[in-house]
Amino acid sequence: MSDLQISLIVVGALLILLVLGFNWWQDRRVRRKMQVHFPTNEHDPLLGAGEQSAARTSTKQEDAAWDTPAAARREPGLGKREPGVAETPARGAPVVAVTPDGDDAEEADPATEVVIEVAFAEPVRGTDLQQGLQGLRSAGRKPIRIFGVTDRARHRARLHADESYSALQVAVLLANRTGPLTAIEWSQAWARVQDLAERFEATIEGPDQQAVLERAARLDDTCAALDTQVGLTLLLGSAQPAAEVLAVARDLGFVHDGPRLAWVSDEGQTRFTLTRGDGAAFDAGMGGVERLNLLLDVPCSPADEHAFGRMVDVGQQLAQRLRAELVDDQGKPLAEGSAQVIDERLQVLFTQLEQAGLRSGSERALRVFA
Known part of the structure; x- marks a missing residue:
């Protein structure tokens, strides 16, 4: 081998080392930005303080564990759920x-x-990212939220078209009323993030799949033990025009919340809801209404010493105005003093939700009890 060939090999090796060193330095710079703007919480108020975070891997999960989605969970409660009652609180523009x-x-x-976590080799324009993230809104029945770090080290909860981003966080919900995050849902989320990384030349890092599924199962167990809904029914006897029923409800203070009506607190939070027994919207067609359902969704309602009693009072006013009979979710007239007994039981649930880190009516509770 000639001196020239040896010299070329040495120069080539030095160039490779320089490139590797530059990539290592750039990766460390991006990670520092992400650590500053995406802080971790070592003491998890919901899943136990001091629990160590799962080991992380930057490679794609090989074990997809294609199991069937979790069956619909049966929530514990003080009364059965009425069919057709919407369970997800309406969300306004955040x-x-x-x-x-x-x-x-x-x-x-x-x-x-x-x-x-997604780290871009070079900052990416917000307009390009918004297009690339169109298919990353949910994984199965679990919603996904996107957070970003701009090229000027600003944390963003919403991406802006006129900014550029050096990193993203893709946050996948671990559990909601459809059950815990499944292996299929996690694999869908990971595959879509990987597609995004390939499109914009980025590296991705996330926890091990088994650790994710275990966390999801623990969260689901916690939520299932605390998930409670209390219902009342208004039997109108004969069908009454939907427009008249709607007018009475609005006159008593109900406001529109999608296909249902909501009784809201002074802060604008939904305390309980009113729906038609057939599940239709109040302004859908000209059909008559024979039954109405009142529902107190405890985890999604702000804590109140008279949560159930307040709903009973409003239900009695509705019954009087509509010439209807107010019964419990078993079809029986309300017993004397039952409202006070149920309210006392609900206070225990409000306390348990608070202790579990799922304060009733909070943004966290609204996410997992949707």
Whole structure:
């Protein structure tokens, strides 16, 4: 081998080492930004303080574990659920709070979400990312939230078209009323993030699949033990025009919330809801209404010493105005003093939800009890 060939080999090796060193330095710079703007919570108020985070891997999960989605969970409650009653609270357009330093205040929730981190080799324009993220809204029945770090080291809960981003966090909900996150749902989320990474030349990092599924199962067990809904029924006897029923309900203080009506607190939170017995919207067609359902969704309603009693009072006013009979979810007239007894039991549930880190009516509770 000639001196020239040896020299070329040495120069080539040095160039490779320089490239590797530059990539290592760039990766460390991006990770520092992500650690600053995506802080972790070592003490998980929901899943136990001091629990160590799952070991992370930057390779694609090989074991898809294609199992069947979890069966519909039967929630414990003080009364049965009425068919056709909407369970998910309506969401308005979110208002993004901003911290004094210009960062968005909303962050991924380590207690109820699992995060996949995405680090771009070069900043990516928000317009391009918004297009690439169109298919990353949910994995199966688990919603996904996207958070970003701009090229100017600003944390964003919503991506803006006029900014560029050096990193993302993809937060997948671990459990809701459809059950825990399944292996199929996790694999779908991971595959879509990997497609995004390939499109924009990024590296991805996320927890091990088995650790994710175990966390999801624990969260689901916690939520199932606390999930309670209390219902009342209004029997109208003969069918009454939907428009007249709607007018009475609105006159008593109900407001529209999608296909249902909601009784809201002074802060604008839904306390309980009113739906038609046939599940149709109040303004759908000209059909008559024969039955109405009142529902108190305990985890999604703000804590109240008279939560059930308040719903009973409103139900009695509706019954009087509509010449209807108010019964419990078993079809029996309300017993004397039952409202006070149920309210006392609900206070225990409100306390248990608070202790579990799922304060009733909070954003966290609304996510997992949807």
